[in-house]
Amino acid sequence: MHTAVRLTVYGAAVVLLAVGAYAAGTSAGASTDHLRAPAAHAPAPDAAADPQQPGGLASTAGGYTLEPLTPVLPAGTGAEIAFRITGADGAAVTDFDVTHEKRMHLVLLRRDTAGFQHLHPTMSGDGTWRVPAMLDGGGTYRAFADFVPAGGAPTTLGVDLSAPGPFEPVTPQPSRVAELPGGYQVRLDGELAPGATAPLTLTVTRDGRPVTDLQPHLGAAGHLVVLRGGDLGYLHVHPEDAPGTGPEITFHAEVPSAGTYRLFLDFRHDDAVHTAEFTVPAGGAPAPDGDGHAHDEGGHR
Ligand SMILES: [Cu+2]
Structure with a gap:
C-alpha cells in the first residue's frame, strides 16, 4: 500500500517535470492541445489515493523483484525466457497463488507495442521460471510478470529484454x-x-x-x-x-x-x-x- 502510494507520487512528479520541460521548450508556439495535457494530469493528489495505478513500471515493488536470467534473447524462434522472482531477502520465491488459473502470467511485447504475447511459464524447484517465446525481430521488449505471491497481493513487475537485429517500429493509430x-x-x-x-x-x-x-x-x-x-x-x-x-x-x-x-x-x-x-x-x-x-x-x- 505504502509502496503504491510512493510510486504514484513519484510518477506524478515525473509527469509534472516532463510537462514543465516541454512547456518551457515550446512556449512560443505551444498549441492549446499541448496546454490541455497538464490540466488533465492536475488531480494528482486524488489519484495518489487510488489503488488502481499502473503496475509493471518497476522491476521491484512490495518487496518482490523480477530478475531476468535472459536479458538478451535471440530474434526469431527458439528464444527461451528465464527469470526469477526474489523476495526482500534476495532468495527466489517458490510459493505462488493461482490466479486466472495460473501461478504466473508473463506478458511480452516490443516497446513499440508490437508482437503482444501472453505466456504461461513453468517453474522449476529452485524458483526459475521458463517459457519459449518467438521474437518477431530485434528491438527492446518489455516483459511483465503478473502474479500473486502466496498469501500476498497481486503484483505486476516489468523488465526490459533486448534482441539484436533490426526492426520496423509501429505507431498504432486509434482503432476499435x-x-x-x-x-x-x-x-x-x-x-x-x-x-x-x-x-x-x-x-x-x-x-x-x-x-x-x-x-x-x-x-x-x-x-x-x-x-x-x-x-x-x-x-x-x-x-x-x-x-x-x-x-x-x-x-x-x-x-x-x-x-x-x-x-x-x-x-x-x-x-x-x-x-x-x-x-x-x-x-x-x-x-x-x-x-x-x-x-x-x-x-x-
Ligand atoms: Cu496468463
Whole structure:
C-alpha cells in the first residue's frame, strides 16, 4: 500500500517535470492541445489515493523483484525466457497463488507495442521460471510478470529484454475494430475515462456472424490486458460477471490518466486462442459520438 502510494507520487512528479520541460521548450508556439495535457494530469493528489495505478513500471515493488536470467534473447524462434522472482531477502520465491488459473502470467511485447504475447511459464524447484517465446525481430521488449505471491497481493513487475537485429517500429493509430486471421472480427465499444471506471464491451464475430460459443479462457470469457502508451503502465482489468459464451465480453476498466491506451484481448474459440488488439484514447477532446463508424480514420483530435 505504502509502496503504491510512493510510486504514484513519484510518477506524478515525473509527469509534472516532463510537462514543465516541454512547456518551457515550446512556449512560443505551444498549441492549446499541448496546454490541455497538464490540466488533465492536475488531480494528482486524488489519484495518489487510488489503488488502481499502473503496475509493471518497476522491476521491484512490495518487496518482490523480477530478475531476468535472459536479458538478451535471440530474434526469431527458439528464444527461451528465464527469470526469477526474489523476495526482500534476495532468495527466489517458490510459493505462488493461482490466479486466472495460473501461478504466473508473463506478458511480452516490443516497446513499440508490437508482437503482444501472453505466456504461461513453468517453474522449476529452485524458483526459475521458463517459457519459449518467438521474437518477431530485434528491438527492446518489455516483459511483465503478473502474479500473486502466496498469501500476498497481486503484483505486476516489468523488465526490459533486448534482441539484436533490426526492426520496423509501429505507431498504432486509434482503432476499435480488429480483423484477425480465420475470419474473426472484434469490435470494442465504450470509452476510457481518466479516473473513472468504464464498461468496455468487445463483440466477436466470424465471417460476419456473431460468435456465441466462445470457450472459457483462464476462467473467463476472455482476458484483457491494457497498457498505457508511452510508458507501458500495466492496468488490471476486471471482467464483468460470470464467463459467457459471446458474442459480447464486458470488462470494467479504469485508467489513471489521459493518454492513448493499447488493449489486447485474448479469447478462445475452436480450441485456439486468438488475440485482438485496439488503440483507444482516454480523456482530451470528447470523441465524436460513435454511431457505428468507429473504424473509419477520421479520429484526429
Ligand atoms: Cu496468463
